[in-house]
Each structure stands twice: as C-alpha cells, then as structure tokens.
Amino acid sequence: MLVATEARPAGDRLRPHPRQRGVHLPLKVAGAELRDAIEKALEGLPTAKVKAEDWERTRYSPTPTIVEAARALYAGHDVKDIVRHDAAGEHLRQTHAYLLDLAERMRAAGGKAICFVTGVPGAGKTLVGMNLATAKLAPAGSEEVNCVYLSGNGPLVDVLREALARDSVAREQQRGRRLRKNDARAKVKSFIQNIHHFRDEYLKDRLNPPADRVVVFDEAQRSWNLQQTRNFLKRRRKIGSFDMSEPEFLLSCMDRHEDWAAVVCLVGEGQEINTGEAGIKEWLESLNRSFPHWQVHVAPQLRGGEYGAAAALEKAAAAGRVHYSERLHLSASVRSFRAEKLSEFVNALLDREAAAARGLLA
Helix, strand or coil: CEEECCCCCCCCCCCECCCCCCCECCCEEEHHHHHHHHHHHHHHCCCCCCCHHHHHHCCCCCCCCHHHHHHHHHCCCCHHHHCCCCHHHHHHHHHHHHHHHHHHHHHHHCEEEEEEEEECCCCCHHHHHHHHHHCCCCCCCCCCCCEEEEECCHHHHHHHHHHHHHHHHHHHHHCCCCCCHHHHHHHHHCCEEEHHHHHHHHHHCCCCCCCCCEEEECCHHHCECHHHHHHHHHHHCCCCCCCCCHHHHHHHHHCCCCCEEEEEEEECCCCCCCCCECCHHHHHHHHHHHCCCCEEEECHHHHCHHHCCHHHHHHHHHCCCEEECHHHEECCCCCCCCCCCHHHHHHHHHCCCHHHHHHHHC
C-alpha cells in the first residue's frame, strides 16, 4: 500500500497482478482510509487470517550486508545462523560442508586439492569464503589449521578489517577486558588479507611455505596473466624476467607444503574485465602445466561458455583428477532472492539465446 497521508480518498480496490500468482498490484491509499483498506484487503485474500500479535512478534530477517556477515562469522557464528532457511541458504550450507569435508580429508590423508566455487551474482560466494576462513578446520585436540581469506578488492579488505577490529575491541570491553585496537587489527590481518600483499610476501621468501594450509581466493578469475604479472613486477618490484602468471605463482606457494594443502577459488561469471585479468582458464592451465598431482573439484557448470575454461577443464578431466559436484555451484541469489530467474535471463540475453530469454522473461 502506498499511503499518501494528506491525499483525498482514492477508493482504490484490490487487483491481482496479471502475471504473478499470489501477488496483488499496489494500492493507493489516503491516510483516512488506511484502516478500511487493510480490512478489505484481508477479507478479499484466500488465506488464513493474520493475527497482528503474531506478526509483530516475528523476527525481521533481512539479508545481511557483507560487513554484517563478516562481523557475525568472526564473532563465532556459523553461516547457518545468518542466512535464510530457503534455497539460497541451503545451497550455502551444502557448499560450506563440502569445503570443510575436503579440507579435513586432505589434512587426514595428505594430498593437495583445489576447489572452484561458482555461482550467480549475489549468490554468497564471498560469504562461503569468509565462513571457511573463520571455521575451526581441525578436530579438537589436533594441531590448529590456519586458513586465510584473500581478496584483490583493496577497499573491501580495509573496510572488513576495520569493522572486525572495532567489534573485537567492543566485545572485550563488554567482558571487562581491555584490547588495544592495534592488537585487534593484527589478529584480524591473519584472517583477511589483500591477495597482492600475500603474493609479495612469498616473492620475498621463495623457499618457505605459507603459514596457512587453506587459502580462499575471492574473485579468482581476476588474477593476472603472465604478461601483466611480469610487467607489474618489473615496474613496481624491480623483478626482471618473471616466468609465472599470478595463478601459477600462488599455487606454487601452496605447493611448498610437503604433506597437504587446499585452495578454494571463488569464481564470478565473466567478470575478468580489466587489463591482464586471466580468467579461470589460467588457473586450470597452470594446474595442467605445473601441478599434475593436485585434485580438482568443480561444479559441472564450470564447463559453460561464460567461464571460457571448457578446454582446460577437459584436459584435466582426461588425466582423471577432476571431481564434479553440484554443491560447488550456488544457483540461488542471496542478494536478490525474489528474482531468482534474473541472472539466468541476463545470461541468455547476453548469449543471444532468444527463445530461452523469452521463456525466462515470461
């Protein structure tokens, strides 16, 4: 209902939406007729009567912003505590369970694995990555497993770090303890880092493995190809004749672990838009070229044309090291959960699949 408090009564009536079942067109209501309009609407709907007291007591459950989600996860909550109990929430829980299980299998039996988590825009890939980075990855009594969330989005990293540091200080104050903000920031840095700082750290140290056993690369498709990496390192770090793309170098860092490691790549569709961004194909080609002993876990959707990785994936599959799981694709949007067909429609439109686009639009 659109309520214009000073308007004259419009006498608008309840009308069903022409295409959406169970949805009615908005009502234009003057302030003086609001009560009457609500009563008429309730009488005209084929549903159980609404009890105002029950409605008032129910929980408001908005989709959390990425900052709110990070704060909740860092405070010890699980992803299941902060997402809705619908299709999108269930997908997130299943994906998280798959990643936890894979990390535990690598830790227990040894070996190295890489997972590619794909999904529609707003499906919660970043949320899955942060949830893994804050999870307890080792059974009680065993050696603690370090996991880090890496992003090339500098402003996002800065905002999340500051929010988490402030939260840590505030929580300690509530417990009657004092935590200096600089100490809180230092602790947060071990959980969330800029991918370029991670890269530069292990360019300086070419021998030792990272402290982290599990690494999450957000927006992995935006890592640099060989030429862009070489140009940057020569210009900004004075390193000449570098012979690896950014994905290959990052994998080589994790491969320094002698016994086990796991890498999780969060992948957006067709989002490699800046100069030198290699796309997910370069990750797979690096694995084929230099890391034949790594397991590869992907969703079948990664074979789609929008990822541009089908040939490289086929080559890895031919070597018998690719494991497919639908649980690694987030098909429902957390961000726009009332418009679950929207991403499919946009994809069909951009791929010029007219019949599919028309069907989805309808």
